[in-house]
Amino acid sequence: ASLLGLESVNSASEIADRMGMPQLEVRPFEIAGAAGPAGFGASEVHAFEVRLRDAMARFDFVDVMSAGEDGSTRQCRGNPPRSVFSLTGLAEAHQGGTFSLLVRLTDRCGGTIIWSTAFEDLRRGAELPASEYRVVRDIASAVMQSYGVLPTRARAQARADAPGSGFGCIAQSFAVLRGEDSTTAAQARGCLDQWVTRDNGFGTLHAVRAMLLLDEAQRSSDRPLDPAMLDEMQREAELATDLSPNSAYSAKVLASVEFFRGERDAALAAADRALALNPLDYDVAATVGTIMIGLGKPEQGEAVLAFARGHGAARSPMQDVYLAIAAFMREDEIAATGLVSTLQAHPSAQGRIALALTLHALGRLEEERGVVALLARETPGGAAGVSRLVHHLLPIPDSYDRVMGALEAAGLPQLADASRG
Template sequence: MDQAKTNETQDPAEVDRIIAGELERLLDSPMFTRSPVLSRLLQFLVEHRLRGGRSSPKAYAIATEALGRSEDFDPAVDSYPRVMVGRLRSLLDRYYADTPWVHRLRVPQGSYEVVVQYRAAPPSARSADDPAGDDDVKTAGAAGRTTGRGGVVRRAPDRGAHFGRWIVVLILLALALFTLWTLRGGDRLFVGDPVPVPLLEVSAPAAGNLPQSRALARALDGKLRDGLRRFDLVDLLSSKAPGSAVTGKSDYRLDTSLVRTVEGNTDVTLVLNRVADQRAIWSQQLRLTQDETPEFTAIEPLIAQLAGDYGVIVRDQVQRQPDNFSPGFPCLAQFNRVRQMRNTANVKQVDACLRATLKANPRDPVTLTALSLVRYGDWQPQRMTPAGREAFAEARALAQRSYESSPNSSAGMFAMARANFYTGNCAAGNAMGDAAIALNPYDADMAGFLGLFKLTCGMGPEGELLLRRSLQLDSSYPGVPAVTLAFTLSERGDQDEARRILDQMPSPSNMEPQYMMVRAIVQARQGQVAEARAQWQRLLAYTRQPADATPERVLGRFIITPVVIQRASAALRDSGVVAAKAAP
């Protein structure tokens, strides 16, 4: 039986040693690493205990010393310490539920004191090879071979009747397969149903009992739901209509809390939990001013980072199942992994699983849009070849199918926007792109590429705003939008901001040819000509071009639009990265 023993029944020095050791293990665990606020709170409570505090610390001390509250914090009107200690209890329970333990840390209900709970041995895992189960099987087998009840010998089964029953079963199975073939179509008979996108439950925000706190909680809940429902790779549990075919069990749960400070600020904490193993896989905390509520625009980047094309939920799928290319959500997750990580090795697998998804669901706009983009990627390096022209034609046809299948979806609209831009139809591309952004203003990827397209079409101010919006929403995988913004700023003379954007770009974005080109231009304009020319040499090696290759030839290897090639080539010459054109 588990017991939480007190200091009087154990050696105090031994108890302190156990507490210190458990604290170290807890803080090193992924669960607590992802929860910096609760880690800091646990460390404070433990240090209070180890310093000789034999009674619970006060709520005021917890708030001001562990949770960052100001000195005028009033625990009589603000329940923040109690709320956070309650969350700490839950996190401790989740950690120890997955970890065999002989002793564990606990914060008893109604107290802020850390105590040690003991038990005799770690919980034993139930073996799949249960000896008792084997005995039962053996006993049943022996009885079948000897006698029945009362010692009467059982009759051997009639082999002819047994064979006849199997014939009937096979005939019925053949009829069922034929019926399924007719209903689904022969080419789809053995195509499994695509794996659906994850189901996300958004818990009601925990807040105080004051009317203003409850009003802010409702506004926060509405903001989160409004943003998350706009993304295609996550489905809200609450958005399902009554009676729809949903099990009701979510894959992820988003817990939120809201605490108002004495100064009038609002602290918002978001924790994403994976329901299958009750693990917190992501958490963020924001302090919002009065001007930022009740609109809660400051949490828009968190919405994008959670549910975006390569957001927390998609990355969790890829990290847990890196080799899963099953039709449906796993395939779409791999598609976005290839896009963001620039890993071309898996393009063929992604192409195949997207086509398998479309066999089962030929009108899915998200999959059609993804496959269209894959084919545009096939077209770019072989634009002047028959294979390139074939890829381009299929890419545009897939975009058209996506739009026709779902003309009111952001996926379908943006697929057609891209197709129109690639054919030089700026008017149609802008109209479709603007409509797609209106449907999902939280999509960083869509904002970035629409900004790039607008710049190409000569709409500089609008394009720059969208590029900045893209980086504001999610700068973790910035890619081409960030490089384009840096180039725009450099052309305008703002080399310092352009350099800051480039310096903040993570791998693999900072290994792309567009990055090398723009960095060389910015370095040269900052007076670092030698470094800029070394960067150009790396770009020549990357594109496998000779040392005397013209900028137009080099840039044509990875840039599609002639006007962009012309502008970038002029910048390379004007900045001194490459030699100016010889006079005619």
């Protein structure tokens, strides 16, 4: 699997074991009843199994076992305990050149089936590759995305049963990044730091650590960013990709960091690499879409983001912010109209910036001025704080200048002065 940095001395499975990473076994698929109609048999079913195992192995934070390896429930009670899952398939051929496939995901530690689905009207022969793609894509969307069935369950189990494990620290960090509980960024970083000190070769730990630093930087508006923090964030992101060259998550984090620092070409290169490493990781694709919008490519970015969300990417308020920026840049009143009610539910400063831009695109200037007044009054740092947040969202001068021009035309400096008075 691409989940870990492959050290020269230790194998990926050894690293996964020490980290307490969840384990997934893709078992040989079975055929119901007899061999079925002529021409249908084990080779076609095996092709699905191989394609699926290879696709699952591209995802981060899961140890996908090689063909022939058996998952062991002993890992459930190991030190640290690990989540253990198995994916099984049962194929049944039908007349007319089609077959069906029943797929199940089982939590072997709990002994329960946690997800299942059935695919009908799959095609054989020359159309078999298209059937394979459909099956792999749909399973990846439901099971393997960062908030799919398997990672969500594994993170919950790690936080409950092994919070101090490497994967437990990653689970805490994901909770912080999503605002899911009271765990603080400092606590999550402290957990990661202990593991980094103990063993510096876990590439994804460095990527998650860089992401926590980036999240903190993106929220800061009351003062200029600490250059030492920015340098640390860059080092962590680069080290992650060095240690985990096949990790789409690490490449995505590097793209996000390069974008935040205004390194246009480096951000696009890392984003392209992240997409190539795992085309089925739609959460990665969603991030790439927001980066494209931020780099002044609203049409491309909006298309990539919409595609990712349509295939199971976890939705976030920040994605809505960038969709609003894209609608503003393209002067798309239809898109802007569809975002107003969503953005009104986002009380963050970034959400209010986006809401002001959608209202501007719609010509609702009095309402825009009201939102800008709220921004000026409640954003730490006033007008300068708003400017910093816009720069965090849009580090490329052309895009930044255009957005700040709209906010200033709505009275940002004067409203900020009035709020201080």
